[in-house]
Amino acid sequence: MTAPVTTFRPDIEGLRAIAVSGVIAFHFGMSDLPGGFIGVDIFFVISGYLITRHLMQEIGRSGTVDLWRFYGRRARRLLPASLLVIATTLAAGYFILAPSEQQLYAKGALFASSYVINLWLLRWSFDYFAADTASNPFLHFWSLSVEEQFYLLWPAFLLLVAWFRPGARGIALILGVVALVSFGVSAWMTSESQPWAFYFSPLRAWEFAVGGLVSLVVAERWASGFRFSPVMGWTGIALIAVAYLSVSETDPFPGFIALLPVAGTAMLLLSGARKSAVGPASLLSLPPFQWTGKLSYSLYLWHWPVIVYATILWPDLTLAGRLACLAVTVGLSFLSYRYVENPVRSNGWLSAGSLRSLGLAALLTSLGVTLSFGAAQIAARSVGPEQKLIADSAARSSSARQIDSACVASLEQTKPRSCSLGASKPQKTIVLFGDSHADHWSTPLAKIAETNNWRLVTYLKSSCSVAAVPTWNVRLMRAYSECDAWRQTAMKEIASLKPDAVIVSQFSYSYVENDVNGGLKHLVSRDVWAGGLRASLAALRKTGAEVVLLRDVPVHKSYLDRCVARSLWQGRSSTVCDTPRREAIDERVSKTEQVASAGLDGVRYVDLTELFCNDTTCPAMIGGKLTFRDRHHIATPFAATLAGSMQRAIFGNQVAARWP
Structure with a gap:
């Protein structure tokens, strides 16, 4: 059913580098790349391509899929580094976050450990007075949960489809229908209830399905006669660049806008299937792209908690400070890749049996849930009278x-x-x-x-x-x-x-x-x-x-309930949360x-x-009372x-x- 294809494609590693670089640039405050968050959609298409290619090759060879072996391999690849970041983020949060935040975000860690944080964030997103999501150090795990849900269901789906022996074109037709239905509902929900379109994995399935379609096109050589593959590749680069430069988080996303990065990624994947000295694959194969792509998973895991905690500790983080955060991110990513991610993934003893890898998955998942629950209990015991007063003031x-x-x-x-x-x-x-x-x-x-x-x-x-x-x-x-x-x-x-x-x-x-x-x-x-x-x-x-x-x-520069609670926890004055009048x-x-x-x-x-400001300052607290429960709603x-x-x-x- 499927022709053999090259196992490793350097251009895909380089494409990962483009994806993770966009996400990091966006989260680190590079206003010149307002659409950098779209790098996540590039990852989704790449995952659809690689997983579908691998599964269809296995089905072509044996007529079936060893699901337990597949799940074990995914567990070795993803879970060790994920647990390391979760545990480190929880530990650092004890010293940086207020106890009330520690309790809340421990829930995020728990849902991240059990691969459903996207559903938690979906529910949370409808609460108008929900806590500031930008300070949630586990927020970025939503995309990993979507991917893990895809990994769980996609093999069984392809196996079921292949069982009816529809042939390669029949499978492509089915994947096309899945993509069209998922995209249609996603586009509709983007205008009706955007959080569902953004976080709910079935409404992101079309992006994975597009990657799967591309893998079939490459495997079956349906595009082998296309003479302008370099042009297609550069067009794909241009579409991603347009998305990075023109889309922002205030746009109705994903919706039709997501077609830009998805189509661009599909074009690059098709183009890179044929070697060309003038195509973008040669650019993406350069060492900087390869090195960044190799670390992309660890970079994605570490960058968000690093920048979240840095901006909490230093709200007016300068460019030099952000570059320092980037250096810390790269350092942590290299260490976790070198000593955790890669060794576990290639461990011979774990690879020898599916049950061993699945046992590791169960152990790491249980450990993540246990650590999260324990962190929440420690935080609950840390809530003193001052913390309770701030929390009550914000909640009333x-x-x-x-x-x-x-x-x-x-x-x-x-x-x-x-x-x-x-x-x-x-x-x-x-x-x-x-x-x-x-x-x-x-x-x-x-x-x-x-x-x-x-x-x-x-x-x-x-x-x-x-x-x-x-x-x-x-x-x-x-x-x-x-x-x-x-x-x-x-x-x-x-x-x-x-x-x-x-x-x-x-x-x-x-x-x-x-x-x-x-x-x-x-x-x-x-x-x-x-x-x-x-x-x-x-x-x-x-x-x-x-x-x-x-x-x-006035509008304050920070969420006062959280800022004041943190300052008390860290032994600092609440005046660090004051906002200059000219800025408010x-x-x-x-x-x-x-x-x-x-x-x-x-x-x-x-x-x-x-009532809120003097000539120079808008204080966070007046007369011992919190002035605003967030940035601009009076407590x-x-x-x-x-x-x-x-x-x-x-x-x-x-x-x-x-x-x-």
Whole structure:
């Protein structure tokens, strides 16, 4: 069924070097390669090619596949180095991470050890207030879990297909159907629920299947007469380069965008099957590519925990610091390859019997799970009163969420749901309108309402601006049409309430161009923002209510709950988590909003920045309380202390006269 092919292809080793280099460059903050994360997709196609080639050769020789031998070989190749990195990362995390983080990420280590961390991350990704994923030192294991799930199922699938004797073209047809179905669902899910398309292995199966198709094309010599294979190879290089240079993490990925690296990799694999002095295979066979490709697995394993821990310890890591991290990564990778990965993989005693290798796999898996569980238990016993106070401050919900978590509409929800706090028979009705940045004000406003016998009615939706501007949701990876529908209906309901005042708050820095929360795509210009905001404020004013627009809160450089907890654990002052005022606030956005609200009778702009920042600094803690639970959501215990200041700033000193 399959013609013999060369066992080792240097160009594939070089292609691995391109893949891992892109991933490392992206994670190490090289903005010139915003699409470097696509290197993972190159790895998927390579794996599909190599595994399918190997399995089809074995089926062609013997008519079957020795599954236990295959699984044993994969275990010797992958698990020893993986366990070494997991154990080292857990040990280093004890000294670097706060106990609460150690507990959380020990779960990640456990799921990584059992090859299902992609499913854990899939569930985690839907939590809007989930912990900062960028500080998860086991995050990169998601792709290894996808590969290991592929290794588990693909041999049995090919064996089943071959059992029906469809011939090489029949197998290619089946793989083509698998690729088309998987890609079609993946492209659809990218626009509907991007995390499923990204993390769920069946929706990545098309990339492996493409590699498998290429292996059949090469094995059967179907492309042997193609005269322009060097052109095809260089075209493949160009497609990968375009992806590396133009795609970013804010794009709807994988979807159709993933066709670029997948098609480019397929072209390179086809091109390299024929030796050519002018093709890219000659470039990829050069010693630097070969050396990097040989270490690619270890480089991938080590680079992420190294850069994560380095940026935690030194948040303002310089270029020199990142180069030092690269040197550490290369050093650790060489050592683990030389003394762990390669010796175990080529060990004669283990290779002599499948049961020995499978026993090693069971031992390493059990050891990884045990170490992870033990690390979580040690971390749980390390949580002292100070750590517990920070964790509780970050975990406490706003007043609106305390009465009902549904008070803040989900991303897909278009029908508003109002929530009422305060007096049941109020003298005045106040509406709080906006996104999660309005929600964190519900705590002091609820206290104000209760004190003054008012009713506070909330209309809140995650990531939805009050300003009537087009928005792009970075979690859905598409235009946020649900926000437009929700806003229109909510404003109609607010008008029917005939409130005395409407307080507007929103995360402006996530919608309009700024230097505080930069790097996001699809932010509207300040002119567009001003027009959309003015239109919404004018519409709210037509209800007869006084309209108060709150300036957005500062945005910190780090997640304060984690940063403060780490500083306490490491014996440092919480001031290391403070953010300079100039970095936390973009005055241009404030001026734009002031202009948008100016001249509208009954509309006021209120700036509460002084509650969070002094002239130079926005502290992480004020009066012994955590100011924000992450980078920009006010911690509820601190928000509760702002009621008096907020009442004076919004309602003035004549509350008893104007707002009984």
